[in-house]
Amino acid sequence: MEPILPDWMKEPVTRYLELLDRWSRTHALTSLEMEERYEELILDSAVLLPFLGALGPGCKVADFGTGMGIPALVLALARPDLTVFALDKSKKKIAFVKQAALELGLANLRPLAGRAEELPPLRADLGVAKAVGTLDLLLGWWDRHGAPGAPFLALKGGPEEAPAGYALAAHGYRLPTRGRRTVLELRRT
Numbered sequence: 001m002e003p004i005l006p007d008w009m010k011e012p013v014t015r016y017l018e019l020l021d022r023w024s025r026t027h028a029l030t031s032l033e034m035e036e037r038y039e040e041l042i043l044d045s046a047v048l049l050p051f052l053g054a055l056g057p058g059c060k061v062a063d064f065g066t067g068m069g070i071p072a073l074v075l076a077l078a079r080p081d082l083t084v085f086a087l088d089k090s091k092k093k094i095a096f097v098k099q100a101a102l103e104l105g106l107a108n109l110r111p112l113a114g115r116a117e118e119l120p121p122l123r124a125d126l127g128v129a130k131a132v133g134t135l136d137l138l139l140g141w142w143d144r145h146g147a148p149g150a151p152f153l154a155l156k157g158g159p160e161e162a163p164a165g166y167a168l169a170a171h172g173y174r175l176p177t178r179g180r181r182t183v184l185e186l187r188r189t
């Protein structure tokens with residue numbers, strides 16, 4: 001499995017990265033160096049694009065701990081027919097995601113400020129998270145926000161054990177300079 005960003009997405013993600021650069025000068029949004037951002041934020045998110053193939057128009061995706069909108073923004077851009085919720089407890093980060101959605105014309109990207117454990121249930125068809133918490137924490141949030149039987153995808157550094165009550169499939173991939181990563185695909189048994 002290799003993350004591939006479709007060519008047509010390169011122009012809008014460049015605009016996103018320019019906006020992130022402008023905001024980061026005054027709002028300290030990310031500690032990533034400029035040259036790390038495309039690979040760590042955009043290309044890493046793109047590994048999830050093939051999983052969207054299982055979702056029909058109108059389905060809902062929830063991204064937990066989206067930070068600057070990652071991976072939610074990449075998914076919303078790729079599939080305008082899906083509604084992608086971007087949840088984060090940081091109001092400052094969600095303000096940035098709102099501005100990015102506005103500037104890129106992403107009406108299907110819905111930023112939500114609040115704690116995942118407190119926001120009203122979303123009944124989403126797919127859950128995703130990158131660089132956030134333990135699997136137990138994420139699946140606790142997913143119990144609240146996932147539709148019955150819906151899968152959850154966690155972007156992690158490497159394989160992990162399946163938590164009790166879940167079946168896990170690990171999909172390994174490699175980023176050009178940042179090395180090995182894994183998509184953990186979890187479903188309730």
Ligand SMILES: C[S@@+](CC[C@H](N)C(=O)[O-])C[C@H]1O[C@@H](n2cnc3c(N)ncnc32)[C@H](O)[C@@H]1O
Nearest residue numbers: 065066067070088089090114115116130131132
């Ligand atoms: C390391 S950042 C990852 C950001 C983004 N997913 C990425 O890969 O660039 C973790 C994010 O999780 C958010 N977060 C932590 N606990 C949370 C909670 N209980 N509810 C919502 N967001 C939370 C933090 O505010 C932070 O923005």
